[in-house]
Structures are given as C-alpha cells and as structure tokens.
Amino acid sequence: MKKGFLGITLIIVAALILFGTYVYLYKIKGNDQEIIPDGKDITKEEYIYKEDLLVLGYNVNEINTIESKISDSDVKKYLLSEKYNNLIELLKSPYFKIEHIDRYESYYSKNKDYSFEDIVIYVEIGLDIEFYTNITEITNYDDYDAVVNKYYKLPDNFEAKDLVSIDSKYKKSSYNYRLRKVAAEALYKMIDAALEDNIKLWVVSAYRTESTQKSLFNNSKNSDGLEHALLYSAKPGHSEHQLGLAVDLNMASSKAHFENTKEYAWLKANSYKYGFIERYPKGKEFITGYGFEPWHYRYLGIDLATDVYTDGGTYEEYLVKHSK
Numbered sequence: 616m617k618k619g620f621l622g623i624t625l626i627i628v629a630a631l632i633l634f635g636t637y638v639y640l641y642k643i644k645g646n647d648q649e650i651i652p653d654g655k656d657i658t659k660e661e662y663i664y665k666e667d668l669l670v671l672g673y674n675v676n677e678i679n680t681i682e683s684k685i686s687d688s689d690v691k692k693y694l695l696s697e698k699y700n701n702l703i704e705l706l707k708s709p710y711f712k713i714e715h716i717d718r719y720e721s722y723y724s725k726n727k728d729y730s731f732e733d734i735v736i737y738v739e740i741g742l743d744i745e746f747y748t749n750i751t752e753i754t755n756y757d758d759y760d761a762v763v764n765k766y767y768k769l770p771d772n773f774e775a776k777d778l779v780s781i782d783s784k785y786k787k788s789s790y791n792y793r794l795r796k797v798a799a800e801a802l803y804k805m806i807d808a809a810l811e812d813n814i815k816l817w818v819v820s821a822y823r824t825e826s827t828q829k830s831l832f833n834n835s836k837n838s839d840g841l842e843h844a845l846l847y848s849a850k851p852g853h854s855e856h857q858l859g860l861a862v863d864l865n866m867a868s869s870k871a872h873f874e875n876t877k878e879y880a881w882l883k884a885n886s887y888k889y890g891f892i893e894r895y896p897k898g899k900e901f902i903t904g905y906g907f908e909p910w911h912y913r914y915l916g917i918d919l920a921t922d923v924y925t926d927g928g929t930y931e932e933y934l935v936k937h938s939k
C-alpha cells in the first residue's frame with residue numbers, strides 16, 4: 616500500500632510540474648504574441664525582459680513604445696530595475712538619452728511645472744547639477760563657437776589669440792580694449808550700421824585676462840557680496856570675455872537699465888546680423904547662471920548667431936537641440 620501511495624504521489628507531482636511548465640511557457644508565448652505582433656523570431660532572453668517590463672507595471676502599448684525607441688541592450692542595462700513613471704512622456708523628446716533617465720526623473724520630481732521636453736533639455740544642459748560643480752575644461756578654445764559657462768572652463772593661464780586693439784572710434788575711454796580680430800571687425804560693422812539708424816554704441820568692456828577676471832570677481836564679491844558676484848561676474852576661466860569673443864556695450868550695470876533704451880532694442884533686433892547674440896537674456900537666468908545682462912554680446916559668426924537667434928533660446932538650449 617505504502618509503495619503504491621508513493622508511486623501515485625510521484626505521478627501527481629510530475630504531472631503538476633509538466634502542467635506548470637506548460638502554463639508558464641504558454642503565458643510567455645501569449646504575452647509575446649501581444650507584444651510582437653509580427654511574429655519575428657526572438658530569443659528566450661528577450662521574452663524574459665519583456666516579462667520583466669510587464670512585471671514592473673508597464674502595459675503592452677508602453678512596452679511597444681519602449682521597444683521601438685530603445686535598443687534591447689539599453690532596456691536591459693537601464694530599465695529593468697525599477698519602473699520610471701514618466702518614461703513614456705520623456706521618450707517623446709528628440710533629445711532624450713536613456714543613460715540620463717534617473718536624472719530626468721529626479722529633476723522632474725523637483726520641477727513639476729516644467730514640460731517633459733524642457734526637463735530633457737535642462738538636464739542635457741546640466742542644470743540638475745549645481746553651477747561650478749562637475750566642471751569640464753574645454754579644448755576647442757580657439758573656435759568661435761567655444762562654450763564657456765558655469766560648467767565649462769578654459770585651461771589655467773589661457774590667453775586668447777589674434778587679439779587686436781579696438782579702434783578709438785568705437786570707445787569713449789582711453790583704455791586699450793581688445794577682441795579677437797574677427798570679433799572686432801564684426802563689431803565695427805555692427806556699430807557703424809547702428810549709427811546709420813541713429814543708434815550710438817560703444818565698447819565698455821572686451822577681452823579680459825584671467826587675472827583681470829579674477830580681480831573683477833573679487834571686487835564684485837567685496838562690494839556687493841558673493842551672491843551678486845556669482846550672478847553678474849564669472850569666476851576666472853569661466854568668462855566669455857576671456858575668450859576674446861564677448862563685448863559689453865554702453866553701460867554694463869543692472870542699475871543703469873540699458874534694457875529700457877532704444878540702443879538695446881536695436882541690438883536685440885539686429886545684433887545677430889553681424890554675428891553677435893545677446894548671451895544672458897531676461898527670463899533665462901536659471902539656464903545661463905547669470906542675471907539679465909542686456910549689455911553683453913557674444914560673437915559666434917553670422918551663421919551661428921542667426922541660427923541661435925531664430926531658435927529663440929539661449930546658446931545652451933541651442934546646443935542641446937543641435938548637437939550631432
């Protein structure tokens with residue numbers, strides 16, 4: 616009797632195992648048919664990650680979207696440990712990078728009023744990381760499109776090349792203002808064109824050496840405090856003036872309210888035609904890291920300046936949207 620009982624038990628157990636395997640395989644196959652309607656051959660490993668996405672809580676449509684936009688190896692690398700609540704919305708951005716999914720979600724949790732497209736752009740700029748941290752030293756400092764900001768700096772002791780002195784016709788003081796030759800020539804054309812429209816422009820700051828920038832920053836800190844200095848002055852190595860491609864015009868002080876002048880209106884409408892952009896515009900302070908500086912213009916060359924102007928945002932936003 617005992618032996619017979621054991622035999623029956625074994626048969627029942629074996630049958631249960633077989634049935635369980637059948638149900639399990641059927642379930643995976645069934646899900647697979649839903650997810651991949653074209654019935655192409657896929658490996659067992661792929662079955663498993665789609666199962667994992669289902670278990671994490673993504674629905675079939677979401678899994679199809681993920682599959683169409685992210686490679687299998689990236690799904691396995693980045694998406695199988697937790698569910699990302701805004702993944703599907705974030706994926707709509709053409710600038711989305713899967714390796715930054717954690718940063719997007721974290722930045723969104725602190726900035727829920729931003730659109731998902733802006734979340735992606737801002738994280739790609741690096742805005743989820745505090746200014747003056749995570750700094751990269753640039754190597755393309757001789758290029759007219761080089762970026763220096765609160766994340767990108769010039770090498771120590773950098774000096775701009777092919778600097779020329781600004782002609783006295785374009786300044787009011789006897790100070791020897793300098794710019795890189797190409798920027799100076801573009802500036803002359805701009806100031807001459809403005810004058811034809813009865814707009815008077817003149818240089819009040821141009822190229823700065825690292826040590827000049829250092830004393831400017833320290834002076835600003837000592838007279839107006841660190842917060843003001845950080846907002847209106849760059850730390851040495853981080854200033855576009857040190858590139859020799861930036862110029863301040865007429866009145867470089869927020870107290871002077873240059874933004875209310877016809878000179879500023881003219882620059883806003885025309886500077887790109889000569890290769891200059893308004894670099895620190897109003898409303899974009901959180902992106903550029905600088906207060907509104909209606910007097911500060913950055914030379915980029917006519918083509919690039921026109922593209923940035925047409926794009927309508929800051930140079931930082933433009934670079935995310937147009938990086939190759």
Ligand SMILES: [Zn+2]
Pocket residue numbers: 820856861862863910911912
């Ligand atoms: Zn400036």
